[in-house]
Amino acid sequence: MRREVQIGSVRVGGGNPLAFFGGTCVIESRDSALRHASAIKAIAERLGVPLVYKSSFDKANRTSLNAPRGPGLDEGLKILAEVKREIGVPIVTDVHEADQAAAVAEVADLLQTPAFLCRQTDYLLAVARAGKPVNVKKGQFLAPWDVGPLMEKVASTGNRDLLITERGASFGYNNLVADMRSLAVLGALDYPVVYDAGHSVQLPGGQGGASGGQRQFIRPLARAATAVGVDAIFLETHEDPDRALSDGPNSYPLAELAALLAELQRIDTARRG
DSSP states (O other), X not given: XXXXXXXXXXEEXXXXXXXXXEEOSBOOOHHHHHHHHHHHHHHHHHXXXXXXXXXXXXXXXXXXXXXXXXXXXXXXXXXXXHHHHHHOOOEEEEOOSGGGHHHHHTTOSEEEEOGGGTTOHHHHHHHHTTSSOEEEEXXXXXXXXXXXXXXXXXXXXXXXXXXXXXXXXXXXXXXEEOOHHHXXXXXXTSSOEEEETTGGGEETTTTSSSOEEOGGGHHHHHXXXXXXXXXXXXXXXXXXXXXXXXXXXXXXXXXXXXXXXXXXXXXXXXXXX
């Protein structure tokens, strides 16, 4: 059994039921954040699914210079703090630079390292030393058996409240593939495993000036990962994905989220026997 990590009031791993990390890819506005968080919490509470709300204050790795990036560190953290206070949900958000870690840790219950930064040693150590659990997103370019040394690097800080997220592997140009074998390999590392069902169907740079996605494959891949035995599903969701400011093509429709989570919950329960 993998170790348990506590994220606010939510316990992930350690034999606990499947958790859900979800929200809009980027903070689009204060009202949007509060509205989405409230709706997702209502769904999660109705089903009894542990929830950690996710949204980014900045998207620092956009394809185009003109792509929306979010409200930035100060305003974004202010909005996330309000979501946490008013809606009553734990928060996970990305840290993009080492010197952001302390400020983000004051608000977020879980600090997330973007996949592209998973080899940046000084950055990873700074995030891990901020005093909060850390979700390390495995790079698209990294084999699952190469994640062990990466996690040892992060754990060298003394922080062992770590999670590892699979978000697909590069498969030629502008394409990712989700290898379910990776989830088994990562699961042997003793840290809770998260499956990012949305970014695994992303088509990086697939629209020229922006990334595309194959939203229709989110559900079957999330089902498969749950059956393999992950500890949490990560999925960006939006009330109108086609109008989302970031990663709309691989965001799941909010109106369909309850049915998906209920299905994943049944699979998780059956897997546990």
